[in-house]
Amino acid sequence: xxxxxxxxxxxxxxLGLAACSRVIETYGSPMITTTPLPTASPVPAATPEPTPEPTPEPTPEPxxxxxxxxxxxxxxxxxMKLIQDDYEYSGVTLYGGTVIHVESxxxxxxxxxxxxxxxxxxxVEGENFTLAGGEYGMLHEYLLLPESVxxxxxxxxxxxxxxxxWAFTEGRPPEGVQVWDPPCEKADLLVFSAHSDDDxxxxxxxIADSVARGLDVQxxxxxxxxxxxxxxxxxxxxxxxxxxxxxxxxxxxxVGPFPDYFVDNLWAAxxxxxxxxxxxYMVDILREFRPSVVVTHDREGEYGHGTHMLCAMCMxxxxxxxADEKIQPKSASxxxxxxxxxxxxxxxxxxxxxxxxxxxxxxxxxxxxFQVAQDAMEYxxxxxxxxxxxxxxxxxxxxxxxRCFGLVRSTxxxxxxxxxxxxxPRE
Numbered sequence: 001x002x003x004x005x006x007x008x009x010x011x012x013x014x015l016g017l018a019a020c021s022r023v024i025e026t027y028g029s030p031m032i033t034t035t036p037l038p039t040a041s042p043v044p045a046a047t048p049e050p051t052p053e054p055t056p057e058p059t060p061e062p063x064x065x066x067x068x069x070x071x072x073x074x075x076x077x078x079x080m081k082l083i084q085d086d087y088e089y090s091g092v093t094l095y096g097g098t099v100i101h102v103e104s105x106x107x108x109x110x111x112x113x114x115x116x117x118x119x120x121x122x123x124v125e126g127e128n129f130t131l132a133g134g135e136y137g138m139l140h141e142y143l144l145l146p147e148s149v150x151x152x153x154x155x156x157x158x159x160x161x162x163x164x165x166w167a168f169t170e171g172r173p174p175e176g177v178q179v180w181d182p183p184c185e186k187a188d189l190l191v192f193s194a195h196s197d198d199d200x201x202x203x204x205x206x207i208a209d210s211v212a213r214g215l216d217v218q219x220x221x222x223x224x225x226x227x228x229x230x231x232x233x234x235x236x237x238x239x240x241x242x243x244x245x246x247x248x249x250x251x252x253x254x255v256g257p258f259p260d261y262f263v264d265n266l267w268a269a270x271x272x273x274x275x276x277x278x279x280x281y282m283v284d285i286l287r288e289f290r291p292s293v294v295v296t297h298d299r300e301g302e303y304g305h306g307t308h309m310l311c312a313m314c315m316x317x318x319x320x321x322x323a324d325e326k327i328q329p330k331s332a333s334x335x336x337x338x339x340x341x342x343x344x345x346x347x348x349x350x351x352x353x354x355x356x357x358x359x360x361x362x363x364x365x366x367x368x369x370f371q372v373a374q375d376a377m378e379y380x381x382x383x384x385x386x387x388x389x390x391x392x393x394x395x396x397x398x399x400x401x402x403r404c405f406g407l408v409r410s411t412x413x414x415x416x417x418x419x420x421x422x423x424x425p426r427e
Contacts, residue, residue, distance in 0.1 A: 065171035068106040075099045083165045089235060091116055091163030100154040107148035108167035112177050113141045116234055117226050120158030138252055140241055142179045178245050180252040187218035190291035192315060194222045194307045195260065196240035197380045201388050202302060202346050203295060204247055204373025205357035205402045211248035212363035218289050219244060220254040222311060230259030235382060242379040247372055256281060269306035275314055282318035283328045287335040292424045294319065298346040302399050312345050319343050319409055341411045341424060347399050348406025353418045355403040
């Protein structure tokens with residue numbers, strides 16, 4: 001029995017020790033030790049969905065303007081038939097003081113005037129507006145009126161030869177109407193061509209490719225085919241505009257002050273034109289248009305043409321002289337001096353490049369720059385009787401290749417590619 005009580009006491013003691021390990025008396029209240037629950041992660045607030053912007057309605061493309069029938073009268077009893085016959089090679093000369101009254105039953109919002117020669121300034125008088133015409137001397141001149149009208153007056157200040165006059169309703173200009181921008185204020189590329197059609201034959205692929213790249217292209221010419229004294233054929237100036245437009249040029253060209261003389265060598269060209277006069281004209285051109293790149297003719301005149309040789313020789317001088325304020329001080333005062341970064345001559349040996357002109361261009365609907373030049377040549381109707389055309393490698397026309405140019409002067413380093421704009425920063 002004694003052993004039984006001893007066993008009971010031992011068991012009771014062990015149970016007491018176990019209980020003491022779990023219960024601690026604190027101010028008479030037991031505290032139970034438990035494993036703490038994990039801290040809950042905060043649930044981020046839902047990001048509200050942005051309110052979608054309403055999809056703007058597409059702006060409808062303006063419809064093409066329609067021609068309207070005009071009634072023309074004037075204060076000098078001149079016949080108006082020749083400027084309403086839809087034949088672009090006939091017209092009437094209008095002298096200072098002449099007023100043409102234009103009237104239509106249908107409201108019209110624009111005029112398109114086709115001049116034989118550079119017009120003198122004139123005014124367009126509507127009931128509520130006055131516009132200056134002939135401001136840039138454009139032969140193909142589009143005038144957008146401030147409002148649609150059914151009548152207005154054209155008042156002339158000097159002798160001008162008008163070949164055609166059209167008027168159109170509101171809307172985008174019809175196909176075939178050339179809406180020229182003024183000449184460049186700052187040209188990326190200036191192409192200096194001796195004659196109308198040389199720009200297409202030797203530089204047309206370069207022009208088309210440059211337009212497709214978004215460059216500001218300014219084309220200038222030495223001769224004016226409408227001037228008396230040489231081979232006078234005013235229609236070539238219209239062919240010039242039509243071909244440039246086909247190559248994508250939109251800045252109105254600058255036509256030079258020299259008649260078209262045929263010269264078969266450089267000496268004859270110097271004697272006929274005067275190389276100092278030509279160089280001075282080029283200096284003024286460079287300062288006015290401030291080109292990054294200038295391109296002109298072959299020193300050997302492509303096929304030996306003396307005027308082409310003269311252009312190359314004088315331009316090499318002009319790019320140096322345009323930076324000197326003492327030369328041609330009048331243009332230096334008007335525009336400042338200009339140090340042309342790059343000058344290329346057609347077929348020059350220095351730092352030669354070969355343009356890529358057979359790559360399809362989206363800008364021209366998949367046609368290559370060379371194809372564009374070929375198509376543009378078709379506008380030179382008076383010259384199609386001759387064999388001159390844009391050429392690639394052709395043994396019969398050895399120095400015609402429109403891909404071949406040489407960098408004869410650079411302030412920005414030599415070329416390492418076939419890109420004429422290499423080393424020229426774009427703004």
